[in-house]
Amino acid sequence: MKRLDGKVALISGTARGQGRAAALRFAAEGALVVGGDLLHEQAIETQHLIAREGGTALTPGPLDVTDEQSVSSWVEEAVDAFGGIDIVYANAGAVRFGPVDSRPYQDFAFTMRAELDSVWLTVRSAWPHLRRSHGCILTVGSTAGLTGSLTNRRTAHSASKGAVIALTRQLAAEGAPHGIRANCISPGLIDTAGSRTNLLSDDHPMRAIARHIPLGRVGGPDDVVNAAVFLASDEAAYITGANLVVDGGWSAVLPGTSP
Ligand SMILES: NC(=O)c1ccc[n+]([C@@H]2O[C@H](COP(=O)([O-])OP(=O)(O)OC[C@H]3O[C@@H](n4cnc5c(N)ncnc54)[C@H](O)[C@@H]3O)[C@@H](O)[C@H]2O)c1
Numbered sequence: 001m002k003r004l005d006g007k008v009a010l011i012s013g014t015a016r017g018q019g020r021a022a023a024l025r026f027a028a029e030g031a032l033v034v035g036g037d038l039l040h041e042q043a044i045e046t047q048h049l050i051a052r053e054g055g056t057a058l059t060p061g062p063l064d065v066t067d068e069q070s071v072s073s074w075v076e077e078a079v080d081a082f083g084g085i086d087i088v089y090a091n092a093g094a095v096r097f098g099p100v101d102s103r104p105y106q107d108f109a110f111t112m113r114a115e116l117d118s119v120w121l122t123v124r125s126a127w128p129h130l131r132r133s134h135g136c137i138l139t140v141g142s143t144a145g146l147t148g149s150l151t152n153r154r155t156a157h158s159a160s161k162g163a164v165i166a167l168t169r170q171l172a173a174e175g176a177p178h179g180i181r182a183n184c185i186s187p188g189l190i191d192t193a194g195s196r197t198n199l200l201s202d203d204h205p206m207r208a209i210a211r212h213i214p215l216g217r218v219g220g221p222d223d224v225v226n227a228a229v230f231l232a233s234d235e236a237a238y239i240t241g242a243n244l245v246v247d248g249g250w251s252a253v254l255p256g257t258s259p
Pocket residue numbers: 012013014015016017018019036037038039063064065066091092093094114115140141142143186187188189190191192193194195
């Protein structure tokens with residue numbers, strides 16, 4: 001028996017990066033994956049990759065997780081196709097970095113909407129179905145929600161991801177009476193298409209800071225997805241309200257060299 005056999009998993013941001021890796025892995029673990037992304041064609045590619053491996057996936061249409069109607073249609077398509085929802089993995093996000101004194105308010109609002117409102121909208125739409133299935137929620141925070149950074153100026157991102165961690169704890173509280181678990185995964189620096197456009201671009205100073213990751217490397221999508229599979233599976237039946245940091249020790253250990 002696979003670890004997610006027969007579970008219907010709604011995963012946002014499946015066009016690339018951690019979302020694509022999650023879709024592929026959840027399907028390989030036996031889940032019926034309902035994906036979605038603004039980049040619809042690439043999300044369909046993910047669906048084809050899953051089908052090629054013998055898995056089951058559906059990508060109903062272009063998804064905008066910041067749009068209430070789009071999210072609600074996505075959830076309804078999932079329920080129509082598979083009869084319910086067991087796992088919600090609110091992974092999609094987009095960010096605008098920049099120092100507090102030189103960025104327009106629109107950048108702050110964009111980031112909050114893409115990284116925080118999106119999670120709330122997704123969970124709110126799926127909630128009645130999660131109540132029925134006694135399902136589980138995975139949110140994606142960040143070490144940015146736990147620590148400040150001298151190198152990466154990111155007030156909006158820190159605020160949105162800190163709020164996702166707090167939101168998850170509240171969802172754990174409100175979900176517990178219904179048998180719904182809610183946990184957050186907070187990645188550190190992960191090599192994806194998204195991070196290559198900013199923090200991991202060739203000339204970004206964060207590349208040098210990454211030398212201080214105690215486990216000696218930048219993470220990959222599978223590092224995050226391994227944690228996600230565990231938290232979504234019955235192995236985590238007694239875990240809710242957690243924030244599992246997946247960062248190679250980056251946020252826990254001060255920079256330095258061993259003697
Ligand atoms: N990569 C990192 O270093 C890192 C670190 C910490 C947290 N995270 C978080 O992990 C999650 C996944 O990030 P990633 O690195 O895979 O990024 P990515 O940019 O490679 O992938 C994000 C996906 O989300 C989609 N998306 C963005 N806005 C959307 C919207 N409004 N509606 C639907 N889809 C939308 C994008 O099109 C893209 O396919 C995000 O929540 C991100 O904040 C990433």
